[in-house]
Amino acid sequence: MTNENHNKKIAWTTLAMMAFSTVWGFGNVVNGYIYFDGTKVIFSWILMFALYFIPYALMVGELGAVFQKSEGGVSSWVDATLGPKWAYYAGWTYWACHIVYISSKGTGGLRAMAWGIWGNITHFDALPTAWVQIATLIIFLFFCWIATKGLSILKTLATLAGTSMFIMSILFIIMMFAAPAINPHAGFNNIDWNLKSLMPTFNWKYFTSLSILVFGVGGCEKISPYVNKVKDPSRSFPKAMILLATMVIISAILGTVAVAMMFSTKEINADLNNYISNGAYWAFQKLGEYYHLGNLFLYIYAWCNVIGQFAVLVLSIDAPLRMLLGSKQAKEFIPRKLLKKNRYGAYINGIWMVVILSGGLTLAQAIVPSSTAVMAQLVKLNSTTMPLRYLWVFAAYIALRKQTDKFTSNYKMTKNQGLALFAGFWCFFVTGFSCLVGIYSPDSFTLFLNILTPIVLTALGVILPIIRKHEDKN
Template sequence: MIESEKNSKKMMWTTLAIMAFSTVWGFGNVVNGFIYFDGTKVIFSWILIFLLFFVPYSLMVGELGSVFKDSEGGVSSWINATMGPKWAYYAGWTFWAVHVVYISSKGTGGLRSMAWGIFGNTNWYDSLPTAWTQLATLVVFLFFCWVASRGVPVIKTLSTIAGSSMFIMSILFILMMFAAPAINPHAGFMNISWNVKNLIPDFNVKYFTSLSILVFAVGGCEKISPYVNKLKDPSKNFPKAMIGLAIMVMVCAILGTIALAMMFDPKVVNNNLNEFISNGPYMAFNKLGEYYGVGGLFMYIYSWCNVIGQFSTLVLSIDAPLRMLLGSKEAKDYIPKKLLKVNKHGAYINGIWMIVILSGGLIVFQALLPDAQAVMAQLIKLNSIVMPMRYLWVFVAYIALRKQIKKFHTPGNYQMTKHQWLAYSAGFWAFFINFACCLLGVYSTDPVTLTLNIATPIVLFLLGLILPAIRNHQENKA
């Protein structure tokens, strides 16, 4: 009786698939894929990245989550269990460090959303000197650093509401766009050519240096690992959930691409690349409103949801990764004591100052770019290089787990495969794909962008090495 009651409280695989989908996917992923990969040509690349990277990545996360079901620290805990505390510190540091760029992009994105929400376009905002827009971004960033230091709990609720509404609008966009030709057949939709030339990408330098955009888009499913053992029969149902997730993401990516192809000519997009990278989602919702005869209504709704989402995510991204790093048992022995200082609101105040210096420095350096659109485009590309670096630790943890399979695996744990050679192959393959895409994404013909793409990971990597040395010096001195 007790066992049946426990099973009745267990989650269905469909529920987990939907939870994972809302965590991983967003409308911006569809737009970025369409822009960077010449419209419908991205469909081939989406399918390739799903089959060769996303599916094995998801299944590996499932196995790690199943084995370490009681670990609350995520990837750092997995690394700690399989490789020891020092490696766990480096994993935790990587997960924190990649947010330095992400934090910078949230301030920029929030101001851009606000411009769309107030003026209905960004003509005035984009005409300002870059120094002015970056100064405004810096002021916003410093304000939300102060908010994070005060420990405001309402931010998490706002972020959840904004995130849910953005997710719903992403799905509605696709559904409404496919219904638009029936409702307004004379709206001037683009004709989509389905010949092979428009579906197979050009395998050139631009193509290979943009693949990090797709890897960045499909990453993040390790966030759902705590729910693996809350499923009914996880060994059977978790693979179903991950396959369901992959199918939903693939369908959404393909249908979203087709919907955008009905609106925009890829040639026009390529001729105005920075404008579309910066404003693509808003332009899409604006056009959708025109098709339905409601003007910019959908765009305004999307903009203000995004304003709340960007700024609340900014605070969470300052606070949450910092707490995960400085609050973890694994990392405390490798971090200088001053960084562990907590203020009366429970915030790691010196850690926030470290974010101020690093993210603030990036914001100031980007004043060298020609305009606000170039800043936004540069941040999206830099994020696609830096953020996926955290996924490398997932594959390292998986390989380390399989090397010690007898130590950790118990009956009932989910396994991606029982064949060790296949498990190792999948781990090394996913690591290689991830690392190669990050490395290729660094390339740029613009000197300022290239400098940032190279310097940012190096500075963060060196800082991660220096902090344990400082702590070691402190211990020796004591």
């Protein structure tokens, strides 16, 4: 490779597009609309981007610039700033969060398949919940077996499905705004643009739903390896992040308006679990009707989702496990039996740990009254567990800024030390607060799962280093 190719820089606009496809998706629009009373979510999205997402993205940029040669992502940042023990807990958090995520991918993949086969969800939802959960468990065990074989084709499928879902999200907005011109008598909802209909009510329901928005905008740490591949990162990276935030805000607002033209908050609130589980499918189904194409868009969306859900399922079984058990910083805190690999290089006992935890969660939900309620539970549980991994980004950033004499970088979010530390503590607080209050649910079983799941995973994360310490003594 020549120096010219090695040093080739990417445009800041390209970086912004890469980040946009990583962070944003159609599901974020639908979930925000459902949980925040329709168009009232617009105000909340704007606040979330201005006060949380932009500083979050800029902090990731600084961490990526300082640790540009680190390949372990957040765990490497925590190891360098806080030490190996904390790096283990960062890696553990990232893996533990995926236990719930894995369960939701199996359930979501089955639901997407039902839509793709029948064009409706009636037959699927008529099945006893226990049958659906047993089928979900069988599919989950099958993909655990695939994960032991180290098949790389699923990475290509996941990328393909993710790209196609991103394109469909954008096309949905464009085609929905064009629909009234194509089919003016389709019965679109009139949107009330007065201040009362746009301002949210800051009550307990509002704050317990904030984790949905935090989960929706998280994950931009994935683009950190590209910070120093942009020409003049101190100027270009902030521009890329501002463009990213602008695109996401526009997508969130226009997407919300497009969904509001289809569904009223009254009909959503009357059947909340159904809309949480099926709202995206109904949206594409209606879009096809507006264009006199029947269920065409629904089938395309459903099968893209099938591929995406199952590909992400096997990647979520394998990749976070490799990040945890393959980490140099974490290996000294993990029992030796979990570090065992099979002939394909897969951590076989680690996969068994995933089977027990995710499989147990899947079976526990067999007592839930319906499969739509299961899906709604997993959406909420994901929103309160997955953002916990972002806490380590902010902890690493705070520690970094407190050791400015030790680390150097050609890019900083701000030269003002007080402002940088405030941003780190603020984002840490918003994430922690949203996850903590998001645990609440009026449904007793959902509340039980939201409390028990983090406790079990945290306890296991504390116990493993104790087991390893005992092993080393003997």
